[in-house]
Amino acid sequence: MEEENHTEVSEFLLLGLSEDPELQPLLLGLFLSMYLVTVFGNLLIILAISSASHLHTPMYFFLSNLSFIDICFVSTTVPKMLVNIYTQIKDISYIECLTQMYFFMIFAGMDNFLLTVMAYDRFVAICHPLNYTVVMNPRFCGLLVLICWFIVFWAALLHLLLVTQLTFSVGTEIPHFFCELAPILKVARSDTFITNIVMYVCTALLGVFPMTGILFSYSQIVSSLLRMSSTASKYKAFSTCGSHLSVVSLFYGTGLGVYLSSAVTSSSQRSSTASVMYTVVTPMLNPFIYTLRNKDVKGVLGRLLNRKCALPLFPRQQ
Numbered sequence: 001m002e003e004e005n006h007t008e009v010s011e012f013l014l015l016g017l018s019e020d021p022e023l024q025p026l027l028l029g030l031f032l033s034m035y036l037v038t039v040f041g042n043l044l045i046i047l048a049i050s051s052a053s054h055l056h057t058p059m060y061f062f063l064s065n066l067s068f069i070d071i072c073f074v075s076t077t078v079p080k081m082l083v084n085i086y087t088q089i090k091d092i093s094y095i096e097c098l099t100q101m102y103f104f105m106i107f108a109g110m111d112n113f114l115l116t117v118m119a120y121d122r123f124v125a126i127c128h129p130l131n132y133t134v135v136m137n138p139r140f141c142g143l144l145v146l147i148c149w150f151i152v153f154w155a156a157l158l159h160l161l162l163v164t165q166l167t168f169s170v171g172t173e174i175p176h177f178f179c180e181l182a183p184i185l186k187v188a189r190s191d192t193f194i195t196n197i198v199m200y201v202c203t204a205l206l207g208v209f210p211m212t213g214i215l216f217s218y219s220q221i222v223s224s225l226l227r228m229s230s231t232a233s234k235y236k237a238f239s240t241c242g243s244h245l246s247v248v249s250l251f252y253g254t255g256l257g258v259y260l261s262s263a264v265t266s267s268s269q270r271s272s273t274a275s276v277m278y279t280v281v282t283p284m285l286n287p288f289i290y291t292l293r294n295k296d297v298k299g300v301l302g303r304l305l306n307r308k309c310a311l312p313l314f315p316r317q318q
Contacts, residue, residue, distance in 0.1 A: 011091045011093045012091070012092050012172050013092075013171065013172065014080075014084060015090065015177075016081065016084060016085065016090065017272060017276070024088070027085055031078055031280065034281070034284050035074060035078045035082070037284055041284070041288065041291075042068070042286070045287050046068060047304065048300040049063065049297075051304065054296070055296060059121055059125070061141055062117055062118045062145075065145055066118070069111055069114060072107050073107035073108065073279070076100055076107060077100065077279055080092065098163060101159075101163070102157070102160045104178065104180065105152070105156040109148075109206055112206065115210070115214065115247065115248050116213045119214040119218065120217055124136055126221050126224055126241075127220050127221065127224045151206070155206055158198065159181060159195070163181070163195065165190075166189075166190050167188065167189045168189055169189055176275070177272055178279070214248060243290045246289045247282075247290075250282050254278035
């Protein structure tokens with residue numbers, strides 16, 4: 001196949017999850033349902049937090065940001081996949097592919113950093129409760145989120161600039177359902193050594209360090225819980241971490257599963273199928289985890305839904 005400069009490549013081909021025509025309607029219905037549940041569920045979380053004054057705390061401020069990021073995260077990949085399945089057209093333009101890759105890296109990085117910030121919030125709340133309101137003040141919380149945006153913006157931009165220097169063949173096929181960095185590097189025609197090195201370094205800095213921070217925070221939390229004499233106090237303190245710990249386990253567990261499946265198997269289809277877990281399933285499950293395990297959020301959502309259901313029953317008198 002003749003090698004072309006990246007500036008002459010107008011589009012790529014996304015092979016998707018399956019080429020079986022009989023599976024396409026099933027995949028379309030499945031991923032459309034999952035996408036709608038994800039968007040609706042996370043919007044409900046944001047609505048509940050914004051409408052209830054007693055939820056205007058650092059923990060729920062970070063949770064609302066996480067819900068917003070999850071909506072953006074899933075919207076980066078799923079709508080294009082749904083269009084490709086519905087139209088049976090697999091092409092994606094060069095610019096659109098790089099744009100999708102860029103925003104995917106931003107929102108994946110923000111998910112990672114927000115989970116770390118939320119772990120720090122729980123660490124301060126449990127290990128230093130008397131200083132919690134002083135340390136986790138609104139200005140500091142906003143600054144933490146801005147720092148996260150700043151870091152992932154420049155890390156994603158660095159990867160984007162490196163990819164634009166690569167060359168690809170006309171009609172390049174990407175064995176994935178969206179434009180992810182690793183599959184794109186595998187199909188490049190030019191040397192990707194520097195780009196791979198940068199990718200591994202950024203993965204270590206932006207992945208391992210936050211995960212280490214989460215583990216350190218929870219080691220300190222467990223140590224503080226063990227020093228508590230009251231069982232009720234232990235349960236109440238740890239219950240505030242239950243939802244976050246579940247989301248962290250789901251996010252890193254699925255991400256690690258994708259990495260291991262890619263390393264163990266050479267099948268691109270299996271790797272892309274495994275990617276569905278952290279790109280689609282995890283953002284969809286997050287609202288359920290926080291509503292089912294959190295009495296405050298569950299109570300606000302219940303009142304909101306009851307209010308919406310009761311409105312048509314009592315029309316305003318003329």
